[in-house]
Structures are given as C-alpha cells and as structure tokens.
Amino acid sequence: MRFTGTENYIATDDLNIAVNAAIVLERPLLVKGEPGTGKTVLAEEIAKAVKAPLLTWHIKSTTKAQQGLYEYDAVSRLRDSQLGDSRVSDIANYIRRGKLWDAFTAPERPVLLIDEIDKADIEFPNDLLLELDRMEFHVYETGETVRAERRPIVIITSNNEKELPDAFLRRCFFHYIRFPDRGTMEKIVEVHFPGVKARLVEEALRIFFDVREAPGLKKKPSTSELLDWLKLLLNEDIGAETLRERDPRKLIPPLHGALLKNEQDVHLFERLAFLNRRGS
Numbered sequence: 001m002r003f004t005g006t007e008n009y010i011a012t013d014d015l016n017i018a019v020n021a022a023i024v025l026e027r028p029l030l031v032k033g034e035p036g037t038g039k040t041v042l043a044e045e046i047a048k049a050v051k052a053p054l055l056t057w058h059i060k061s062t063t064k065a066q067q068g069l070y071e072y073d074a075v076s077r078l079r080d081s082q083l084g085d086s087r088v089s090d091i092a093n094y095i096r097r098g099k100l101w102d103a104f105t106a107p108e109r110p111v112l113l114i115d116e117i118d119k120a121d122i123e124f125p126n127d128l129l130l131e132l133d134r135m136e137f138h139v140y141e142t143g144e145t146v147r148a149e150r151r152p153i154v155i156i157t158s159n160n161e162k163e164l165p166d167a168f169l170r171r172c173f174f175h176y177i178r179f180p181d182r183g184t185m186e187k188i189v190e191v192h193f194p195g196v197k198a199r200l201v202e203e204a205l206r207i208f209f210d211v212r213e214a215p216g217l218k219k220k221p222s223t224s225e226l227l228d229w230l231k232l233l234l235n236e237d238i239g240a241e242t243l244r245e246r247d248p249r250k251l252i253p254p255l256h257g258a259l260l261k262n263e264q265d266v267h268l269f270e271r272l273a274f275l276n277r278r279g280s
Helices: 013-025 039-049 065-069 074-082 099-104 129-134 166-170 182-192 198-212 223-235 240-244 263-279
Strands: 029-033 054-058 070-072 095-097 111-115 136-139 144-147 153-158 173-177
Touching (some): 013 029, 013 039, 013 153, 013 173, 039 153, 054 099, 065 070, 065 099, 065 129, 182 198
Parallel strands (some): 029 153, 054 111
Antiparallel strands (some): 070 095
C-alpha cells in the first residue's frame, strides 16, 4: 500500500513520502498549505489509490470533538417517552454515531479526513488527543468501548488560522504543501485540460505568477483559481495573443474575477494600470 499520486492528482515526491510515512507509522497526517493547494482533494485521491472508503468530517467553528465520537439525543428520548414509544427502553436508540465511530468500526480500513481542524475552538484538537492516539473511546450511556480493529488512515487539514497545541502535533506526521512551481503547475494543468494549447498555458501561467507576486496583494490566487480561470479562457476562446498584449490599459487580466477575490486587490491592479498609463 504505497501512494504515488493518481491520474487526477499530481503529488510531489516529498508529499508522497509524507503520505506513506504516515501510513507506515499509523499516525494522522497533518497537512498544511495555502487554501486551494489540494489538501482536501489529497484525502480523496489517497482513498482512490489504496481502494479504501473515504469518511469526511468537515469542521466548522461550532463543531465539538464529542460530535466526532457520538451524540446522545436526550431530547428525542424525552419526547418519545411522553408519547409512550417503546424505543425509550433502549438508550442505544438515541445514540448518534460520529465520524470517528464510523471509521473505527468500518469493515474495511478507511481513510478518515478531518477537514480544516483549525476552524474549531482551540481546545478541539486537545479533546481528540486520546481518541486519535489509542483509537478507542468509551460510550458512557451504554457502557461500551468502541475500539478500532485496524487504525484508519487519518488525514487532517489546516489552513493555519489557529496554532495547534504541541501535544496534538506530537501525535501527527506533518507536511506542508508548498505552492507548486511552474513545472508542477504545468503538469496539473495538463491533468485537468489534456491537450490544451501550450502557448495559452505559457501566457496564462506568466500572468498568474505575476499576479501572485504583485506587492501588496491581499489574497494570492491559488491553484484551484488558476484552473477556474483557464476554464473561462477556453470557454470564451481567449487565446495566447490576447493574454500577451502589453497594452497598459489592460494590465488587469481578462476575466480577473476568477483570480482576484476582493475589491482591494482589484483596486490595486487598477492603480497599477493607471500608473503604467501615466508612465507610458
């Protein structure tokens, strides 16, 4: 069971090493990187590569660690007792399994994605320390212990919105997905747009990396935004010649709404175009 990327996912050598090391060590793989660099998709492609089911737990600011284990629906039980429902005699009917419970008891070794863990409360990672370390937890309402027969492959993503506790980090294998260089980006584009004209890709990548390097940019466009932009360029039949224009009035890229995602960055490029016009 070795991961080497897939037809739809270009993985660098260091990322392949990290994934396989985490699998061998049976530790969660903590993946950080800029938004849009393929952290979430990585878990999906690992599951495909090793032919394992994928379980996904999307974390929100309101998510509690207990929800990943189980939840006891006391309100429903109280309501059913008032209605005389016979199910109330068995408390197990009101236990809702979480994603970790599903992963621990899955018939096949699954890939468990805990997506954007840094969105939750700062105590969230600490509240999962023992469960992820021992791969078991106790259900107090029923008295049972849920234990993984085989440790799932756990992928945890973070956008660095919050610092994660040291005790949590010690239990993970860490990898930072660096932003793809031009050569890797060309391979990614080829995967998503096979046979696309090389001249168009060359000009699009030139503009894309120029935009990313613009001083003062609030949000740099990501890989996913590049792919969206290329899709629009192809759909509108905008060729390499149009992208190659040096007209300072057109400094801002065509269909720039796919690349620039806030008014500050749009205004930045409008100011740069104005300064270019004055200097020409």
